[in-house]
Amino acid sequence: MAVDVTIIGAGLGGLMLARVLRVHGIPATVYEAEPSPAARSQGGMLDIHDYNGQLALKSAGLMDEFGGLVLEGRQAMRFLAPGGTVLFDKADDGTGGRPEVLRGELRQMLLDSLPPGTVRWGHKAVRVRSLGGGRHEVVFADGGTVVTSLLVGADGAWSRVRPLLSAATPRYTGKSVVETYLFDAGARHPAAARAVGGGAMIAHTPDRDIFAHREKDDTLHAYMGLTEPEDWFAAIDFTDAAAATARIAREFDGWAPELTALITDSDTAPVLRRLYALPAGHRWDRVPGVTLIGDAAHLAAPNGEGANLAMLDGAELGEALAAHPGDTEAALSAYERAMFPRSAEAATLEGGGHGSDSDGPTPHDLIAAFSRHEETRQDATRS
Secondary structure, eight states: OOOEEEOOOOSHHHHHHHHHHHTOOOOOEESSSSSTTTSSOOSSSEOOOOTTTHHHHHHHOEEEEEEETOOOOTTTTEEEOOTOEEEEEEEOSSSOOOOOOEHHEEEHHHHHHTTTSETTTTTEEEEEEEETTTTTEEETTOOOEEEESSSOOOOOOOOOOOOGGGOOEEEEEEEEEEEEEEESHHHHHHHHHHHHHTTTEEESSSEEHHHHHHHOOOOOOOOEEEEHHHHHTSSOOOOOOOOOOOOHHHHHHHOOHHHHHHTOOOOOOOOEEEEEEOOOOOOOOOTTTTTEEEEHHOOOSOOOOOHHHHHHHHHHHHHHHEEEEOOOOHHHHHHHHHHHHHHHHHHTSSSSTTOOOOOOOOHHHHHHHHHHHHHHHHHHHOO
């Protein structure tokens, strides 16, 4: 008997799963809380890795379309000392395995690859329950329901599906970031633009860091990382943009002005983003008819792997379902056996200063980690 696949969440992982199932002629329905694809900004740049995210795109048959989204030159990477000294500077020579795209454009590419009506917008899941025999009911905020024989939670950090499988909940990592944008940077913010360079820039100390990326249309997108408890941030009124900007800027007193300009010269109000993670190595026992992908399964502090892992999860789950027609449990077991160790390993990667260790890596640790990662990637590509 054909399985009806219900996916909760139209992020990159859920859409990738729907697309790979489509490639194999398996229908799926995606339910998304947002009212439309354009309901909110989809975030900034993503580097899509040749050892996970690009493998998913190949399974989806979308590598040519993906190539049309890549922003040339954005794989450049530099590390600066807080005083502005350049510690490491690697140009984008076209041989890197992490081409950069805008998250929103990548998501739209996946949406465009699906038949109309695959995604049901404005369906916020508020409750799920088991009906026995591997079947589950999802209740939406508008009172509607759906019953399915295969439920996939692709609904992110605060997943409504996860409690069917696990009692784990995300915990604060001890760190938050404050997000800013500088537009038309070359003309209007030249010093900051020179500091960031053509791709990504990291300036790091044990409990403060700045990460910035040059996006499309000469936009600089920056994150100021601060290792502080949640109460510390709660004392800052982020509804008062000027006061919040000044308060965060004080934490970077003594840093080079071209770096602090990424805070003080922002063309948008600062946005606080608290960082949460599930327990390292999060896993669950097999429960019939339900599984998780992406952050719902393995939310971690930012390390450059989250979106890539979500897409690979979606692709591998889709391939497993196609490889086990009529045996959903075999497919879910095969998917989870591969996913658990992969996500646990990824959670240990150094992440641009976004970890929660109070001592933290030094800039030289980050440079060494970046170099090791590049060597490992090149070895894997050659093998």
